[in-house]
Amino acid sequence: xxxxxxxxxxxxxxxxxxxxxLTVNRGDVAVILGPSGSGKTTLLRCxxxxxxxDGGTLAFDGEEFRLGHVPRRxxxxxxxxxxxxxxxxxxxxxxxxxxNVTEGLIVARKMPKAQAVELGRRALDRVxxxxxxxxxxxxxxGGQQQRVAIARAMAADPEIIYFDEPxxxxxxxxxxxxxxxxxxxxxxxxxxxxxxxxLGFARTVSNQVVFMEDGAVVEAGPTREVFERPxxxxxxxxxxxxxxxx
Amino acid sequence: MDExxxxxxxxxxxxxxxxxLTATIPLTVIAFSLAMVIAVAAALAQFARxxxxxxLCRFYIWVFRGTPLLVQLFxxxxxxxxxxxxxxxxxxxxxxxxxNEGAYCAETVRAALEAVPAGQLExxxxxxxxxxxxxRRIILPQAMRTAFPSLSNSLIAMVKDTSLASNIxxxxxxRAAEQINAVVYEPLVLYIEVGLVYLLLSTALTWLQGVGERxxxxxxxxxx
Ligand SMILES: Nc1ncnc2c1ncn2[C@@H]1O[C@H](COP(=O)(O)OP(=O)(O)O)[C@@H](O)[C@H]1O
Ligand SMILES: [Mg+2]
Numbered sequence: 001x002x003x004x005x006x007x008x009x010x011x012x013x014x015x016x017x018x019x020x021x022l023t024v025n026r027g028d029v030a031v032i033l034g035p036s037g038s039g040k041t042t043l044l045r046c047x048x049x050x051x052x053x054d055g056g057t058l059a060f061d062g063e064e065f066r067l068g069h070v071p072r073r074x075x076x077x078x079x080x081x082x083x084x085x086x087x088x089x090x091x092x093x094x095x096x097x098x099x100n101v102t103e104g105l106i107v108a109r110k111m112p113k114a115q116a117v118e119l120g121r122r123a124l125d126r127v128x129x130x131x132x133x134x135x136x137x138x139x140x141x142g143g144q145q146q147r148v149a150i151a152r153a154m155a156a157d158p159e160i161i162y163f164d165e166p167x168x169x170x171x172x173x174x175x176x177x178x179x180x181x182x183x184x185x186x187x188x189x190x191x192x193x194x195x196x197x198x199l200g201f202a203r204t205v206s207n208q209v210v211f212m213e214d215g216a217v218v219e220a221g222p223t224r225e226v227f228e229r230p231x232x233x234x235x236x237x238x239x240x241x242x243x244x245x246x
Numbered sequence: 247m248d249e250x251x252x253x254x255x256x257x258x259x260x261x262x263x264x265x266x267l268t269a270t271i272p273l274t275v276i277a278f279s280l281a282m283v284i285a286v287a288a289a290l291a292q293f294a295r296x297x298x299x300x301x302l303c304r305f306y307i308w309v310f311r312g313t314p315l316l317v318q319l320f321x322x323x324x325x326x327x328x329x330x331x332x333x334x335x336x337x338x339x340x341x342x343x344x345x346n347e348g349a350y351c352a353e354t355v356r357a358a359l360e361a362v363p364a365g366q367l368e369x370x371x372x373x374x375x376x377x378x379x380x381x382r383r384i385i386l387p388q389a390m391r392t393a394f395p396s397l398s399n400s401l402i403a404m405v406k407d408t409s410l411a412s413n414i415x416x417x418x419x420x421r422a423a424e425q426i427n428a429v430v431y432e433p434l435v436l437y438i439e440v441g442l443v444y445l446l447l448s449t450a451l452t453w454l455q456g457v458g459e460r461x462x463x464x465x466x467x468x469x470x
Pocket of ligand 2: 040041042165
């Protein structure tokens with residue numbers, strides 16, 4: 001469903017992505033692991049056109065695009081098939097929880113308001129936030145904000161949801177509630193591409209793992225294989241207890 | 247207070263208040279509304295870094311913030327007829343006050359736009375919205391909330407600055423007081439009186455500012 005080939009991106013003289021390949025099939029929960037600074041965020045941002053990649057190709061639903069040359073119309077159209085959950089939530093600060101979910105439906109997808117509100121309520125219910133629909137982001141905890149962000153992402157029924165370290169900004173006692181919501185999405189068959197440092201989540205929820213380092217893919221494959229029989233020494237070291245803190 | 251003074255005060259009060267209602271307030275309302283349109287347009291163009299338009303905005307702001315309001319009034323009202331542009335006093339005042347105020351407020355709005363976290367625009371994109379949709383629904387409302395106290399200050403300052411329009415023969419409150427004074431010669435009483443009417447207007451606006459801030463502030467209220 002999503003196939004990225006040879007994606008390259010530099011910031012000035014710093015080459016951040018050095019030709020990365022990535023494939024996500026429908027129903028996959030793919031996880032990107034790797035030390036910080038390895039280019040994981042940049043990869044997700046390029047795939048959703050928040051950054052313009054310097055080169056490579058992207059195929060979505062069989063439609064192929066040359067990265068760096070994607071017309072604005074196609075960017076908008078592709079973004080409406082996807083959703084993004086940020087590390088720092090990025091809820092619309094001037095909108096309530098419910099409005100955060102309905103905004104994209106009403107404004108971008110031209111859905112009638114009543115229908116959007118109905119979908120919004122259901123989405124917030126699924127993330128356990130139906131009691132806080134009229135709260136503004138400033139009135140919600142980090143974990144609650146991230147759950148609203150996930151409701152916002154799934155309400156439009158996207159073909160894939162990108163997650164960029166969705167629990168990294170949260171206090172440890174709040175990560176559980178967000179991971180539980182993501183686990184449920186995975187069980188419902190939602191296609192997800194998740195950058196995370198939560199190895200437990202990666203191991204138990206994902207079916208594909210990509211291990212990145214220094215702007216390149218070191219190892220990729222089915223989760224069981226990568227966790228139980230990592231081929232590369234660097235992957236092995238990273239997956240060891242405490243191996244990520246470096 | 248002796249009877250003659252009391253008579254002057256009572257007699258002059260409506261003569262000052264009526265130009266307030268027919269000139270000071272309309273001038274303020276019209277010019278400030280136009281200034282807001284100019285300010286938002288100039289701020290959005292600069293925020294989006296539209297090439298030539300950004301340069302034009304910088305030039306406009308540079309000129310209007312860098313020269314005295316009184317000079318601008320004189321140039322437009324007394325100067326422009328030399329090149330065939332003759333305006334009546336009130337329209338001339340509207341033009342100058344909107345351009346002058348627009349230049350200041352453009353900077354206020356631009357700063358407020360820059361202060362909206364970058365993630366808000368990206369969140370709009372990821373929700374499928376276009377740049378314009380995100381600006382209109384997300385970024386601009388947040389920026390206007392941030393800019394509101396500062397814009398209110400500008401409005402209050404402008405009410406008082408409209409007294410300068412007396413210099414181009416607009417019969418607003420201050421000129422009305424001057425005209426009465428020319429007859430009865432009681433400068434202390436009359437100028438204090440007109441000052442008090444300005445104070446009344448500013449006080450009303452300050453109160454409105456408070457009401458507005460409480461309403462707009464809803465989304466920034468913290469729980470508990
Ligand atoms: N906008 C940017 N400008 C310049 N350098 C950037 C920018 N974004 C990321 N980088 C650099 O690119 C590298 C990879 O960053 P990132 O993709 O955030 O890695 P990760 O998400 O794996 O921690 C880092 O060295 C980072 O400093
Ligand atoms: Mg990152």
